Amino acid sequence: MPDINLLPQDLRRQEEKEISRLARKTRTFDVELSGGVKNKPVSIVESKPKASLWSKIFGQNVKRESKKMPEKPVLQQSSVEIDMLSAARKQKINLSPGKKNNIVSKSAVPTVKVPVIAVKEPVKKTEDDKAKDGWSQIFRSIFGGHQAALPKIVDTAFNSPAQTPKKESGVPKNIDKVESKSKYTTVPKGNKSKFNINLIPEELAFRKHINRKMQSISMVFAIILPSLIVYGLYAVLQAYQNNIDRQITAKQTEIIRLNEKVASYKIMKDRNIDLQQKLLAIKGLHDEHIYWTNFFKLLEKYTLDGVQFTNFSADIGGEFSLPAIAGSYEEAAKQIVVLRQATDFIKDVKVDRVSLRNSGLAGITGVDFELKIKINDGVFNSIKKQP
Amino acid sequence: MINQIKTKKNINGEIKILIDKFFGFVVIFVAIVILVIGYFILIQDEYGEIRRKEKVDLIRIQSLIDKLAREDIQGKHANQLLEFTPVEEHMISLALPDEFDLPSLMIQLEGMAKKNNFAVESIEAKYPTVAADNKKNKTATANVPLKKINVGVTVVGGNYDNFKAFLGSLENSIMIFDPSSVAFTGDGANQKYKLNLVTYYYN
Numbered sequence: 219m220p221d222i223n224l225l226p227q228d229l230r231r232q233e234e235k236e237i238s239r240l241a242r243k244t245r246t247f248d249v250e251l252s253g254g255v256k257n258k259p260v261s262i263v264e265s266k267p268k269a270s271l272w273s274k275i276f277g278q279n280v281k282r283e284s285k286k287m288p289e290k291p292v293l294q295q296s297s298v299e300i301d302m303l304s305a306a307r308k309q310k311i312n313l314s315p316g317k318k319n320n321i322v323s324k325s326a327v328p329t330v331k332v333p334v335i336a337v338k339e340p341v342k343k344t345e346d347d348k349a350k351d352g353w354s355q356i357f358r359s360i361f362g363g364h365q366a367a368l369p370k371i372v373d374t375a376f377n378s379p380a381q382t383p384k385k386e387s388g389v390p391k392n393i394d395k396v397e398s399k400s401k402y403t404t405v406p407k408g409n410k411s412k413f414n415i416n417l418i419p420e421e422l423a424f425r426k427h428i429n430r431k432m433q434s435i436s437m438v439f440a441i442i443l444p445s446l447i448v449y450g451l452y453a454v455l456q457a458y459q460n461n462i463d464r465q466i467t468a469k470q471t472e473i474i475r476l477n478e479k480v481a482s483y484k485i486m487k488d489r490n491i492d493l494q495q496k497l498l499a500i501k502g503l504h505d506e507h508i509y510w511t512n513f514f515k516l517l518e519k520y521t522l523d524g525v526q527f528t529n530f531s532a533d534i535g536g537e538f539s540l541p542a543i544a545g546s547y548e549e550a551a552k553q554i555v556v557l558r559q560a561t562d563f564i565k566d567v568k569v570d571r572v573s574l575r576n577s578g579l580a581g582i583t584g585v586d587f588e589l590k591i592k593i594n595d596g597v598f599n600s601i602k603k604q605p
Numbered sequence: 606m607i608n609q610i611k612t613k614k615n616i617n618g619e620i621k622i623l624i625d626k627f628f629g630f631v632v633i634f635v636a637i638v639i640l641v642i643g644y645f646i647l648i649q650d651e652y653g654e655i656r657r658k659e660k661v662d663l664i665r666i667q668s669l670i671d672k673l674a675r676e677d678i679q680g681k682h683a684n685q686l687l688e689f690t691p692v693e694e695h696m697i698s699l700a701l702p703d704e705f706d707l708p709s710l711m712i713q714l715e716g717m718a719k720k721n722n723f724a725v726e727s728i729e730a731k732y733p734t735v736a737a738d739n740k741k742n743k744t745a746t747a748n749v750p751l752k753k754i755n756v757g758v759t760v761v762g763g764n765y766d767n768f769k770a771f772l773g774s775l776e777n778s779i780m781i782f783d784p785s786s787v788a789f790t791g792d793g794a795n796q797k798y799k800l801n802l803v804t805y806y807y808n
Contacts, residue, residue, distance in 0.1 A: 433624075433625075433628055436628070436632050437631075437632060437635065439632075440632040440633070440635045440636045440639075441635060441636075441639060443636065444635075444636045444637075444639035444640045444643065445639055445643065447640065447643075448639065448640060448643025448644065448647055448648065449643075449647075451643075451647075451648055452643075452647040452648060452651060455648065455651040455652060455655060456651065458655060459651065459654060459655050459658070462655060462658045462659060462662075462663065463658075465663065466658065466662055466663060466666060469663070469666045469667065469670060470666065472670055473666065473669055473670055473673060476670065476673035476674060476676075476677055477673060479673075479677050479680075480673055480676045480677050480680055483676070483677065483680025483681060483683075483684055484680065486680075486684045486688075487680055487683055487684055487687065490683075490684060490687035490688060490689065491687065493687075493689050493693075493694060493697055494687060495750070495807075496697050496698075496700075496701050496807050497697060499701060499750075499751050499805075499807055500697065500700045500701050500781070503701075503751075503781045503783075503805060504781070506783075507776065507781065507783060508776075508783040508784055508785070509776050510772045510776070510784050510787055511769055511772050511773050511776060514769055514772070528792070529788075529789070529790050530787070530788060530789050531786070531787075531788035531789075531790075532786065532787055532788070533785055533786035533787075533801075534784075534785055534786070
């Protein structure tokens with residue numbers, strides 16, 4: 219059959235784009251067309267209790283229990299009409315990539331003529347339906363879990379086996395065997411209608427919220443995981459700080475060791491410096507050391523043989539009296555002259571008194587005289603310089 | 606009443622819906638809050654302490670160690686240069702003792718006198734006295750480590766040559782003796798030799 223497209227050019231482009239977009243998505247699903255209702259539009263979604271705000275915003279878990287499904291049909295359709303539709307309208311469209319417009323049936327989707335299917339009886343609300351619209355449904359919508367608020371996607375018009383068309387054998391088996399994904403299934407397989415059409419957008423129809431248990435687990439993880447991270451970081455920092463503390467302790471130990479070492483060096487240094495100071499002081503004292511032997515040597519050198527010193531009292535001041543005895547005045551005079559000529563020893567010589575020495579029975583034995591001498595500087599200190 | 610209950614239920618439901626809707630954000634927010642709180646309670650102080658220890662303590666200690674190490678090396682070399690042998694130290698301490706030791710002095714003088722045929726008749730030590738009203742001199746004396754002690758020694762029994770030898774012994778003694786005055790009286794065996802010596806100690 220030729221593919222006739224009567225759409226305008228611009229709409230045709232849009233259609234091609236849409237088809238190509240859909241072709242990228244790999245999906246295979248059944249499209250089963252049904253007729254409408256005379257009096258009112260066909261309600262594909264089962265009449266259900268008033269949806270709660272919860273279900274309106276977030277949708278519900280796609281869990282359904284077939285036992286709770288109302289068995290009373292809403293739409294009724296004759297088996298003959300269904301036979302007509304089942305053969306002519308059931309199509310399989312595969313939009314997998316690489317198979318653009320891969321339509322199993324010969325008729326294209328845009329050109330399918332939708333037949334009008336008569337409804338035998340208008341939809342009537344039962345007592346159960348009325349109850350669903352009441353308070354119990356409100357409570358159920360809020361607290362009763364998700365089942366009451368689940369969007370019942372598939373109409374239950376043909377859920378009853380007695381109303382299910384029996385002439386489905388004319389439909390190819392491969393079409394029958396095409397199963398919708400289980401998560402999309404809202405009706406048990408046994409009661410599944412061939413008119414399983416869900417016009418709710420995919421994003422809303424199959425939107426799932428994690429349940430309370432998962433929320434609790436997520437929250438616990440949201441608390442425990444950051445806490446563990448923080449604690450782990452804290453533990454790492456603690457370990458690093460302990461490492462630094464150990465380093466500090468080791469360095470402090472090294473400081474103590476070095477301090478002791480330096481202190482011992484300082485003690486030794488102070489002691490050595492003290493010894494050095496002592497040594498310098500000793501050197502100074504030796505430089506100023508008084509050598510009386512030098513004085514006596516010079517005195518002996520410049521003393522004549524006939525002259526004798528009776529008493530001696532001298533100090534390092536350099537001026538002192540020196541009583542002496544000479545054999546005669548001449549000898550005393552010579553001694554004075556010799557001392558005056560001893561420039562390396564005597565600076566000045568004076569004689570205050572000269573007298574004869576009378577020793578009683580022995581008579582005159584000599585001449586007493588007293589020398590007042592002033593010696594040169596350095597006589598007591600320059601012994602080593604002396605010849 | 607029914608309306609109030611209904612309103613309350615609706616509010617609760619809306620809260621639940623909001624929680625559900627933003628649950629992911631709530632979880633992330635809670636995690637971030639815990640991380641932030643944990644940081645400020647545990648991490649921040651710990652990290653600051655580590656930084657302080659790293660930047661202040663360790664560097665200060667290391668600089669101190671470096672300084673001590675330098676002092677250690679310098680002290681080691683200085684001591685090697687200034688070091689005295691024990692014998693040298695002993696000689697220095699004999700030449701200039703740390704304190705005036707009269708018994709040691711008596712032993713030394715008696716030994717030298719005997720060596721030169723003298724007998725020590727008397728030894729008299731005159732400690733340096735500081736006038737109580739002369740604080741300046743006291744301070745000056747206290748600050749000078751080299752102290753002087755006047756010691757008077759009288760020896761008898763020897764002759765003039767012995768006396769000269771005795772003087773020579775004093776001059777060549779390790780301990781420093783400076784005779785400030787010499788006097789001898791008498792003649793023959795009764796001659797007495799009196800010396801006023803100045804000796805020193807270092808304190």
